[in-house]
Amino acid sequence: MASSYTQEGPAPSPVDRLETPSTISSPSTTVPRASALSNKLTSVLSASYADREIRDALETLDERGIENTPETRRRLRLDVQKEVIQCNGEIISEFGQMAEEQQVRRIGEVIASLNKCCKEMKEAVSAAQRETTPMLEESTSLLGQKRDVETKQQLLEAFNKHFTVSEEDRLILTSSAEPVNDEYFVVLSRVKKIHKDCQVLLGSENQRLGVEIMEQSSRDLNAAFQKLYRWTQREFKSLNLENPQINSAIRRALRVLAEKPSLFQSCLDYFAEARERILSDSFHAALTGVSSTGEHTSAKPIELFAHDPLRYLGDMLAWTHSATVSEREALEVLFISEGDEIAKGIQAGIDSEPWSRPEDGVTEVFDGRKALEGLVNRDLAGVARALRQRVEQVIHGHEEPTLTYRMANLINFYRVTFDKLLGSDSSLLATLTELEESALKQFRSTLKDRVLAAQNDPPPPSPDLKPPEFLLEALEQLKTLMKTFDSSLTPVSSRERVFEPVLEAALDPYLDVCAALAKDLDGPRGAIFTLNILHGSKNALAPFSFTAEKLTEIDDTIEEIEAKLIDHQHSFFLRSSGLLSLLTALGPRRRRSSSPTPDGSGENGDNDDGGDNHSPVPTPSEIRTLPAFQPAALTQTSQTLDDFLPSALMDAMENLRLLDSEAARAVTDEAAARFCDDFELVEDSIMQADAAEVGGGPERRGGGGEEEEEGGPAALRTLFPRTSAEIRVLLS
Template identity: 55%
Template sequence: MASSYFQERSTPASPDLLSPATPSIGVSSRTSNALSSRITSVLSASYADLDIRDALETLNGRGIRNTAETRRQLRLDVQKEVIQCNGDIVKDFGQVAEQLKRIGAAISNLNQSCADLRGHISAANQETGPVLEEATSLMNQRKQVEMKQRVLDAFSSHFVITEEEATALTSTAEPVDEEFFQTLTRAKKIHYDCQVLLGTEDQRLGLEILEQSSKQLNSAFQKLYRWIQREFKTLDLENPQINASIRRSLRVLAERPTLFQSCLDFFAEARENILSDSFYTALTGSAADLQSLSSMKPIEFHAHDPLRYVGDMLAWAHSATVSEREALEVLFISEGDEIARGIQAGLESEPWSRLEGDEEIFDGRKALNQLVSRDLTGVARLLRQRTEQVIQSHEDATLAYKIANLIAFYKNTFSRLLGNDSEVLDVFTGLEESAMRQFRANMRDHVAAVQSDLAVAPDDLSPPEFLEDALQMLKTLAKSYDTSIAATDERDNGFQAVLSEALDPFLSGCENLYKRLADPKNDIFAINCLLAAKNILAPYSFASDRISEIEDTIGEHSAKLVESQHRYLTYESGIDVLLNAVSEMSDSAEDISSLASLEPFKPEHLIATSQQLDDFLPSALMDAAENIKRLRNSRMVQKITEEAADKFCEDFEFLESKIIAADELLDDESESEDQAVVRLRDIFPRTSDEIRVLLS
């Protein structure tokens, strides 16, 4: 539309349009300027202008063609349409004005109605104001009451025990069951939480609840205490399934140390009576056991065998102790340290129950050992009576010592089982001391009897019969001590007392016989006795000190035998005279030169001595060994003889050196004087090497 419109506008105007209706020069020029001006404004108008674009779109919508007629009528048509539109608008606004009048009337009516309503509302507010204020006050009061009710309910549920709960907690007619323990736990919590109430300004309520809870707790613990006592009367410790409620009750009762200790005292007394009766029944048998005597005989059935009799009693006591300890561990230890914690809490809540200066923490194991020891008091008393009867009614020292070792063995066993502080160990200590006193008394009587029979040593110089008997007894005692593992800490020293009673008196008797014998018989006799004692003690390490002493003594007597054998060799060989002659001679030339002038070194005497030496040497060792053949150790005989032979060889070497030195001086003198002399070596030709070969 726009393009066609501008194309039509750009074509040359028709002659009718260009020719003015009234030709005039002035008019023509103004019209041309106005038209040029219009065309210029039209052409300068931008299509992007909104007004131009809307106008063009309107023309395009009308489907108008660009003709002269159309252009003349266009303005009129547009103005007509504008006038018609304005008329329509005025008409429409007239209707709107009518509607606005009606709306205004309606608004006025509404305003009037609102004013009336405000009046009614104001009057209603004046009438209902006090009621609303009262209702608001009541609502606030209700909220406060509800809050107080909730607080009261919470307080009651936490700090107040119901009648049913109080009955279950304190009434002895009610059982000690789960409900009791739950209520007791709640009562303890109430008692503890009362500290919070005591911290407030008004302490009356806290004091009242604290007093009430204290009474209830005391009644509950008294009920629990009496219930445990009743249960202890019928408690079967042999049953592995011990009632769990008893263990729980003991843990709870531990919070009252006084009641707990009283309960333990009652239990210990009851168990002491039960164990005493059981031990007496095991000793003597009962009517109920007569049918089973064939399979299980009373301990007194073996009273004829004292060692077995005492051993059976001790074994029964040990077995009962183990069973008692295992059963009580289930009651007091199996649940950990609850009892210890309960007692600690009880001591904190009842400081008056703590002994003065007693700050030691409760030890469950130690308390268990003490309780078991108290349970065994009656058994220990009866055991002491029977064992002392056995000890005092027999005069056999070996039996008394075996019983002492047996008691020491069980004492050591009980100390590991119950601790070193157990009262039962005092009974074992007393019995052991009594057995050792009886042993020493019997041994002294035996020694006194033997000393009256001492005569002379045997001809073969062997240990006398009383020593042999004593050594056999000592062997039995040492074996008993070794198998008893008694006095472990003093194992090496524990046997010294036995040696002083069972060996030393008999060795003293042998020493008296030793003093009556001549050399070398006395030393041979002494060594034989000491070797016999050493052989008995050798297998036992606890006698090592005494064995060392015996070996030292044997060494002293062996040295004397060596000296005796040495004297024999020098005397029988004949060189003792020569040795005595040169023993005090110095190495000076004057003394050496005078050797040949000495009486023993004169040719006739020296020839006799040389002949005697030659006759002695072939059998010298055999003859010397024959002197100590009664020594009961062939190896020692050989050793002593060899040591004596070595000393003999050393003496001969010394003698030989003197002879050689004297011959050298004689040779020097003979060369200077040109005289022939008789050399000592020619008369006494034996050399020390030859002597060693012959005596080896």
């Protein structure tokens, strides 16, 4: 084979073959050779260089470090064949050496020896297997039995661990000598789970075991709940609501006891009784400084340091409010933060104890806030009783109306506060409501006594017609009452309605007494006296918004009385000026209201004709024939008017000197305005009479000082020269 490889020369490359003389010189063979070349190129170009063999060949060439040159590419195949021939020659040389040394024969002998040894070992193994097979089968059976026993043992251990309680745990759960701590609740939770899981055992074929375990767990649970119930009662006796550790234990105990509704309710009742005793003792200690056990407290006793009855009452109510807030805040931790857990526990207890359901079968959902308010209400029952007793003593021990009203207002303040704090169903709130009514009743009673004293022996009006002393005292007292009420928590929308009974009791009776005194006064003195009283009352009520209705009523009364005084002053102007005779003569021509009659009394001018309502209305030509308009009478009236005008306002104000100056000025100004209107009426009548005498000539309306014809009648305007403009200036 080697010689065949060596005899061959290097294969010509495709390029060399294309350039040989044979291909050039032989035109007849050009086409076939060109076709073979194209086929070769096509096959080369269509070859896939992704084949594994080609990749390996390329990697081998890369490892050999051959440069890619034309010479290398032409000799590549020859070099590879040469290397293969050399390798084959080396193998033949080595095998020849081994044949010469007989090494192959020795290898065959070794292999035969090994085969014999293996055969003997195989026979020994077969014999040993036949002897050990029974032993293996027996051991396999024993191992299976062992696994079954171990499985049963594990099941037994798991069952005992889950469904049985050790004696140590049972002592922790039921013995009263053991404390109620976290370990107790852990054991209790485990026993409850055992009791619940017994339902699985009751559903199996062997129910006896489930019944026995359920009976035992039921006895353990009952004993555990009784222990927890007694422990909770002991803790309630000396429960410090400010201690968070105790609160935590009590909260946990209440959550657990909620699963037994009867025990839970019994605990709440016991807790309410215990807290009632504790709070009552604390209230007694706050009042006297000595607790029910005889121990002295460090706080100042209210009964010794609150000498003022209002402060004494305020201190008691403030202590009650502080205790209520503290009690509510402490109990909120028990019933609000744990409300859902307690509600779930109660529902679970009702489901497990059907006999604990109400007769109607409807179970009310536990409301933590409602339970809190009810418990706080029961806790404060003893304090409410003691508070009622002492407050009633304070109220009935004082007969000062102002003081009793301030007490009632103070109680009202705390009543509104407790209404927001405890709700409208609280017994403490009911107590405060009754105490407030009692204080108001005492207030009205003392006021009634004072009013009776003023009614039975009223002092006569003073010469200056000022409000009497008893009214001034009543107004000062009323100011104090209104200031006290103004600081109350009564809503603004209802203040006027709430304070109305106080006004009826503290002001109206005194005004009635003053009205009776005013009836005994003659002339305008009664009206002045009444106005002074009303103005004083109005000044006292004006600063307060809740007296608006009463102020309106007083203003209406003042307006009516001032109208009478205006009529009186008007009458004074008419009589003093002499104008009354002229107005009386004109009769129905008077269009002004409240013109006085000849006797000086004021009446409505629309129907007032000077005393003769049936006399005809004089015409302008008839006016000169009236006695009051005769020259002598008219001259005298004019003289009287001139004498009156310089001091008219001063004289009129002197009539009302006992009235408030501002009110007297307003009344006098209104009366003067009416007088000016009446004077204008007289002036118009005189001018019309003069005009009718001369045929309506306008020159006579200007008023002259001489007669138009010698020996004829004198002009009335000449005898009565004053004009309405002058009168208004003089009386302004």
